[in-house]
Amino acid sequence: MGERMPRGGASGDPLRVGVAGIHGHGATHVAEALRLERAGRVRLIAVADHRAPEIAVGEAAVFADAAAMIADADLDLVVLSTPIHTHVPLARAALEGGAHVLLEKPPAPSSLELEELDAAARAAGRAVQVGFQSLGSTAIDAVRELVAGGVVGEVRAYGALGTWVRAVDYWTRSAWAGRRELDGVPVVDGAVTNPLAHAVATALAVAGARSAHDVVDVELDLLRANAIQADDTSSLVIRLRDGRTVAGALALTASRRSEPCVTVEGELGRIVLWYTLDIVQVVRDGEPFPATTRHPRVSLLENLVSHITAGDELLVPLGATAAFTRVLDAVRAGPDPRPIATEHIERVHDGAGEHLVVRDLERWAARVVAEQATFADVGAPFAR
Ligand SMILES: NC(=O)c1ccc[n+]([C@@H]2O[C@H](COP(=O)([O-])OP(=O)(O)OC[C@H]3O[C@@H](n4cnc5c(N)ncnc54)[C@H](O)[C@@H]3O)[C@@H](O)[C@H]2O)c1
The missing domain is CATH 3.30.360.10 (Dihydrodipicolinate Reductase; domain 2)
Structure with missing residues (x-):
């Protein structure tokens, strides 16, 4: 995939967000993305789940699989609320596609994979925030x-x-x-x-x-x-x-x-x-x-958006x-x-x-x- 122009920072355009895994805990991420959309900070461009949406997803395009969404939706930020064993491969795919990632906990099934994912994020120049929301609390x-x-x-x-x-x-x-x-x-x-x-x-x-x-x-x-x-x-x-x-x-x-x-x-x-x-x-x-x-407490999605657009310190890096x-x-x-x-x-x-x-x-x-x-x-x- 070619080099992508950064959005949301200098350009001021809302970040293009996609959420994968929208049932279970992922429903809270969809709701938070829609809240930030109403505030003009992001646009919920896409959602992905094997099951058709049973919750409100706004104007988002619906994908049946996270990998397809990451490949096709041209996203700046991917939220991954999928099962634990999918975290590392999907996060890697999102980073390779040029997106920042909010990755649900636990981020990786081993310290080695955590380190490798961190290295991949650094190489891509993208941020990964881990969904330990209690760590977003003052x-x-x-x-x-x-x-x-x-x-x-x-x-x-x-x-x-x-x-x-x-x-x-x-x-x-x-x-x-x-x-x-x-x-x-x-x-x-x-x-x-x-x-x-x-x-x-x-x-x-x-x-x-x-x-x-x-x-x-x-x-x-x-x-x-x-x-x-x-x-x-x-x-x-x-x-x-x-x-x-x-x-x-x-x-x-x-x-x-x-x-x-x-x-x-x-x-x-x-x-x-x-x-x-x-x-x-x-x-x-x-x-x-x-x-x-x-x-x-600060929402981890909002903090990641502020990190991307305004350089705020990331609350829960890998x-x-x-x-x-x-x-x-x-x-x-x-x-x-x-x-x-x-x-x-x-x-x-x-x-x-x-x-x-x-x-x-x-x-x-x-x-x-x-x-x-x-x-x-x-x-x-x-x-x-
Ligand atoms: N931060 C928190 O408080 C919190 C709370 C609960 C769960 N979680 C985390 O959220 C993640 C999901 O947990 P859950 O309990 O909601 O799981 P779940 O199995 O109930 O839901 C996962 C959803 O992901 C979908 N899915 C699975 N593979 C997919 C793929 N490849 N592409 C698109 N969609 C896919 C499933 O269809 C399902 O709707 C886990 O990492 C879990 O640890 C975090």
Whole structure:
């Protein structure tokens, strides 16, 4: 493909945007592109999905496949919200076509592929933003400033706590759902690396861990209640280069959805970041009530548009996800998740549909963070 004239910067023309994968999470990208279109910043030129659109796509041309859209729609910016194992080849194709990319998380199935994709983006002179939207929140800087200001004293450790519900049909909605690999290609679709990946990535960001070298070691205890390949009831302890640890309890087998959070455990108290809400609470020892603040968040598509057109700093470049991808490497290369014995699992039918619940999950998850040890090491009966 020949050299393309840049748009949107000096020319002032709205950027030509295409979104691939418009059902599932991709619907939020279509809505955001249409919002930016109304603001005159982009035009939603095309969408692509194997399924015909079931949502409003404005005037966009409809393609049945992402690769065809990238090849034919003459786009400045491609949003990829397709399955994990399609990310790298489609992102490469978009970059080769001269487009910038908003790439859903996890960006790549290995650190090597992440590095290679980063190199391809640099060679093409194009930006890749990774869809960890919690990293677009100013709450992360707010937490880091509180820590630097000594509000909770010396930091002992970090936590990532997420106990959610996923109906059994979540795991059958797509061929790739709950797979560690599909047709020999790594997918790595488990609690740690997909649905609750934001908890891991946000905890690493709060801890200042960005590069792969910031992660020294990952101890995993991956379990599953559902009949899937990947993990749905997971704990891990990440050892960082500065000697601190990040303990995560991440599960899709809770009795109800709790708000997930990232914690900073200090010698004088703790900071809790409710990362989907951008709310920060400082709980200082001896003080009866937490100090609570809420922080603005920037849309990652809007930030990418501003980066392309006005040189704004990119909030989540590929390189910023290298520490997370190092954790993903450990999950991908680690042993298969162990099945949880049926005596610890309850099959529940309620407003969330039919779903599996691991008994006492929340109690043991809290202990994982408090003791910085895995489910097995804190003695959770379902992890024996
Ligand atoms: N940032 C977030 O909060 C968040 C939340 C959920 C999912 N995600 C990510 O979004 C991506 C998609 O996840 P999902 O849960 O929406 O998946 P999904 O399987 O529910 O939906 C994916 C969509 O992509 C379409 N698709 C698949 N291959 C395609 C191709 N080659 N060309 C065009 N369309 C194609 C499918 O038809 C489907 O509509 C994953 O990377 C996931 O990790 C991010």
